[in-house]
Amino acid sequence: MNNKKVDTKKDSQTAPALVGEDLFKLPSSPSDKPHLMGNKCRSCGEMFFPSRVCCRRCSSEDMEDILFNPIGKLYSFTTIRVKPPHSIMPVPYMVGLVELEGGEKVKTLLTDCDQSSLKIGMNMELVIESIGETQEPMGSIEVGTDITGWKFRPAGGKSKLGKS
């Protein structure tokens, strides 16, 4: 996963970059699912997204990397209509809090749904896809780079992409 590589060929097409290293894993085959990446405390079993240096619960340094189950539950949601600083998302756009296995929650974009169809507690599944182009430098990623991030959509529902 090299998110720093920028293609500087004539057509100035830039290679897609990931919004952050070590935050998610793309499917390795067509039958595979994407996963959020985090870590788990070997002492108390608590799981974290994103990874923490030590366990947030018991401060143990004995941590192992994990892939989260791509299905979670919708805890809350909103539609943002005023652009927050640094955001590249055109308003309005939907965001949510999704509870993952183990109880950790992830702040996420929501996709393939409209607000009226969302219900707190419903199952959501992870989607990794383009979120747009960077509008300011982000680490070593240049302005105008197509960037890939995480989103959730209602699980098993009909997708605009025709996939479930």
Add this chain to the structure above:
Amino acid sequence: MTNFGRFPERPVSKIGAEAVVAALKDADLQWNEIPVMYCAHSLEGGVDGQLVEAEIGHIGIPIINVANACAGGATAAFLAYQGIAYGIYDMVLAMGVDQAPHGPLGGRQPVTPWNVMGVSNMLSKYAMKMQRAIHEQRYTLDQMALVSVKNHNNGCLNPRSQYKIPMKGVEDVHNSRMIADPMTLYHCCPTGDGAAAAILCTEEIARRYTTGPFIKLAGGALTSQRFIRGELMDTRDVSVRAARQTYEVTGIGPEDVDMVELHDNFTISELEHIVDLDLCKEEEVGPLLEEGAFDINGRLPVSMSGGLIAKGHPTSATGIAQLCEFVWQMRGQAGDRQVQNPKVGLSHLCGGDEGMATTVLAVKI
């Protein structure tokens, strides 16, 4: 304190100096009598306190810059309290100053994946808290809107308020611009500019300058988050613990509190924090609000100054501004928003997002 509002043409150092000069005049003190200053600021450079000093006069005193986001000013007051209580200083000037750009806060925060994706900001956090509270049937949208009506109408009575918008009822709040569903504009406090300063000293020093009334910072507490599984929106456990510790160290109980200024950054916060401060139960707070218990003339006035929602919220200035409000109220100088004979005030602020700094301070006469 200065008026709260938008003063983009005024350097932050001059805004801060205006508040310091006002505090000195109020206390009948000269600047060169101040032995130390704690200056809270969150949105500007590293040494705003020294820039304020440069406006008033270089007197070579220790100046400590304090950053704790929205709780910065209250943290400066807490440190001042500690400095005096532990006998390090006999007098401290605590101040807060900030100047914010128009629009949602966060422009000076780092560019992170969460910020780029627009999923981690105050608007989404509090809109999702509202959504969740409605789902759990804790509060109705009308009750949350009523907080805005009350605080805006209080703000109309405060000459230093950023906004003086009279509200007829909850429809005024519902009909304002949608920001993040179900949160409309008037559920949100504004960003803005302003400063506030307070001089704290031992009783012995105070007696040299005044015959009273003597208003005392009785004590307080500063908390950060404990681990709660999956909790990305905690403002409550931090507040509950800060309140409990404050009641313990001061001997003041919830039943003694006559007035409250709290972190009403969004309307839902006021309802939650009244409960967190142990002033009533969760199921009581909505009905109590509706019956007027938290009005200026109610049983327990909350956000008499207009709160963050109407008076404004120049981040680090707010903590000190809450103390200024208590002082004016206890001296009987609060004009049309005067609470009848208050003896104890409780101040509460929450700074930050996923890393919280929460303060509770108790003031008594």
